[in-house]
Each structure stands twice: as C-alpha cells, then as structure tokens.
Amino acid sequence: MAEKRDYYEVLGVSKTATDAEIKKAFRTTAKKYHPDMHPGDKECEEKFKEAQEAYAVLSDPEKRRQYDQFGHAAFEGGGAGGGGFDFSGMDMGDIFGDIFGDFFGGGSRRSSGSEPSQGPSVRLSVRITFEEAVFGCSKELEFPYKEECSSCHGTGARAGSAPETCSKCGGKGKVVYSQQSLFGMMQNVQTCPECGGKGTVIKDKCPDCHGTGYISKRMKKTVEIPAGIENGQSVRVRGYGEPGRNGGQRGDLLVEVMVSSSPMFERQDMNIFSKASISFGIAALGGDIRIKTVDGDIIYTVAPGTQSGTRIRLKGKGVPSIRNKAVRGDHYVTLIVNTPTGLSKEAKETLRKFDELTGSSLTKEGGAQASKEKKKGFMDKIKESFDEH
Numbered sequence: 001m002a003e004k005r006d007y008y009e010v011l012g013v014s015k016t017a018t019d020a021e022i023k024k025a026f027r028t029t030a031k032k033y034h035p036d037m038h039p040g041d042k043e044c045e046e047k048f049k050e051a052q053e054a055y056a057v058l059s060d061p062e063k064r065r066q067y068d069q070f071g072h073a074a075f076e077g078g079g080a081g082g083g084g085f086d087f088s089g090m091d092m093g094d095i096f097g098d099i100f101g102d103f104f105g106g107g108s109r110r111s112s113g114s115e116p117s118q119g120p121s122v123r124l125s126v127r128i129t130f131e132e133a134v135f136g137c138s139k140e141l142e143f144p145y146k147e148e149c150s151s152c153h154g155t156g157a158r159a160g161s162a163p164e165t166c167s168k169c170g171g172k173g174k175v176v177y178s179q180q181s182l183f184g185m186m187q188n189v190q191t192c193p194e195c196g197g198k199g200t201v202i203k204d205k206c207p208d209c210h211g212t213g214y215i216s217k218r219m220k221k222t223v224e225i226p227a228g229i230e231n232g233q234s235v236r237v238r239g240y241g242e243p244g245r246n247g248g249q250r251g252d253l254l255v256e257v258m259v260s261s262s263p264m265f266e267r268q269d270m271n272i273f274s275k276a277s278i279s280f281g282i283a284a285l286g287g288d289i290r291i292k293t294v295d296g297d298i299i300y301t302v303a304p305g306t307q308s309g310t311r312i313r314l315k316g317k318g319v320p321s322i323r324n325k326a327v328r329g330d331h332y333v334t335l336i337v338n339t340p341t342g343l344s345k346e347a348k349e350t351l352r353k354f355d356e357l358t359g360s361s362l363t364k365e366g367g368a369q370a371s372k373e374k375k376k377g378f379m380d381k382i383k384e385s386f387d388e389h
Helices: 007-011 019-033 042-058 061-075 093-103 130-135 280-285 345-357 368-388
Strands: 122-128 137-148 174-181 184-191 214-225 234-237 253-259 266-268 271-278 287-293 296-302 310-314 331-337
Touching: 007 019, 007 042, 019 042, 042 061, 122 137, 122 214, 130 253, 214 234, 214 253, 271 287, 280 287, 280 331, 296 310
Parallel strands: 122 253, 271 331
Antiparallel strands: 137 214, 174 184, 234 253, 266 271, 287 296, 310 331
16 A cells, blocks of 8 residues: 655645645645546546545644644554544535536536526627728628527527426536545536526427527627727627526627738837838938828928938827827838939949049048059059069
8 A cells, every 4th residue: 555645745735834725725736636627537536535635634623633743643543643533524515615616617516507697708800901900990790699589588498388497406507416435425516417507498499499599690790990909909899799698698799800911011009110212312412202101191301411221200190099099109210211223324423523522432541442442552562572573
C-alpha cells in the first residue's frame, strides 16, 4: 500500500492555514480533479479522493488537532489517537454545492432549473471600409431569428394542452444522484436528462414548431456602426439574440466589425498617417501641394527648404473618438522629396549651374568630381615617383 501524502501537501496549504484558506484550497483541487471533468481517468479520481480525505480531516478542528499531533496514525485502528473516526457524518453540502454550481455555469446546487434566464447571444460579422470606420455607417444585416410560435404562444404544446411537470426531477430541472464513497454517501447534482433542465415536458407537441415554442425565420436588421470603431470591435444590439428560457429576456446580437485596410492611410488609435510626394523645386523654394485626407483633398503650403522625411501635422483630421465623434485625432503626413530622373541635357546643365550658385557641392572635396580628381592626382604622384627612379 502506497504511503499517504501529508494532508497539508495534498491541498497545497501551510500548517498554519486558516479554515477559509483550507476550504478555498479544497474547492480548487476538487474542481481540478473531479471525476465528472475527467471521465475514466483513474489518476484524477484518486487525487480527488485524496483531496476529500485531506479536507475531511483538516476542516474539522478536533480531527485536525489529532492529525497535527499524531499524523496519519491518529485515524488508524491501533494508532496513538485511539481508533480513528467515521467519515460518513461529514457535511460537504455547502462546498460541493459551490463546485457543482461552477460545473453548471454558476449558482447553487439547490437552484431550480425552471428559473428565468437570458437567452444566448447571436454573433455575426460585417466588413466595412477604412472610411466607414472613421465616420460610421449603417449596415443592413440578415440573420436567423427565432420568433415565438403563434400557434402555441411559445409553450411548445399543442393548442388546448400544456407542458407537464417533469416526473423525474419534480419540476426542479436538476436531479441528485447518490453514490457510496470512502466517506459515506455523496451527492452529485446534474441537469435533468428528461426535461433538459426546464422542469417541464411536453407530451403533445405543437405541430407548427414541433415543441420548440419558436419558428425560425430570416430577420433583416439595420445596424448602426459608430464613428471611430476599430477592427475587431463589436456592436451590441440588445434583444435580437436567442429567446430566453422560462420567460427570461432574449439574448443580444453581437456584430463583429472587420475594417478593410486603406491603400493610402494607416491608423494608430485616433491618429491617421500617410505620405505625400513633393517636387525638388517645391521642397527648395516652397509652394502649395494637394494632400489627400479622409475629409477630402486639402491645399497645404510647403515651407522653403523642406527636407525629405519632414512630418507635418493636420490637426483634427484624424479619427473621431468612439465616445464623442466631435473629438478627433490628427493626421500626420510625411513629405517625400522626389529626386528628378531622365533629365535632358539642358536640365542637367541648369542643375550644374544651380549647384555652383549654391555652394558647388559637385566640385567640393567629398563630391564625385573632387574624388575623381583626388584619385587622379594621387596616381600621378606615384607615376612621377617611378619616373624619377
């Protein structure tokens, strides 16, 4: 027989742990290894039983005192603690109610399956352009929609009849199964397989909706996409999801927005970025250029001597805030100076004259011509040196 692990080690707590810490640790461990979460896994089943045993001892002040004094021997027939104890008297209803409630999506194990609950949400996606994301737009969407059956008014039962209380769960929507364990009889709570948690069953189903209580149809709905929305964000349209259960309200329609990229604009938060080409002459002398923005083309005056890579700011030409469309980001434009190509002979000569008037960069040291002359002079000196010998 394998040696038992220390109970504190099993639950992952210190020997000074409080009752609340022990309970919390057991809930975490029990949920992790519960057999319902790992069907057929013997190792998880053993770890779950081990956690149960550890909690049974450490949650009881007297048993914990005995364990701290004598260890596992306290509960063995001939141990120093004097004869062990009976696990079957333990009340784990509260803690297992929490655990089973988590398995079923929240709530106590004593909650009724016939309580009203909101229906699930319906998810769709829609693709819009960059500009539509900036300024907002309206999109008509078509999607499946469950409408209350006019014949049975949502009951699912044939006209003149009504759903009956489920005989298996007594209308509670959940059933309790008892099973023998190391610690006595344990209770396991599950959704009623007969009624699916509704608490009622339909013997005579409505012929129009086949007992579902709803008729499926195609719904068209115009959805407003707010200005400033970002790629991947969703718009919620309340009340257009799946029907609720037992009189609960409908779920929502969640529309995920996919924003197409723009060939000329890029977005970062509320700011827009783009590039604009300017001629060599305008960069040097200054002048007006036309810049594309999401609001349309604007005329911008370039300052004389503007360098390539200069970034200018167009205030208030960016993306509106999704919370307040009156507040907008900025548009940043990087100016790129175009270097002329394919120059005619006359244009090249004019540029050389221009270069002479602005500092003769073509002939100064470091220029191409100067480099050639410098190399030629150096070779000449070597040649002259050989000639002298």
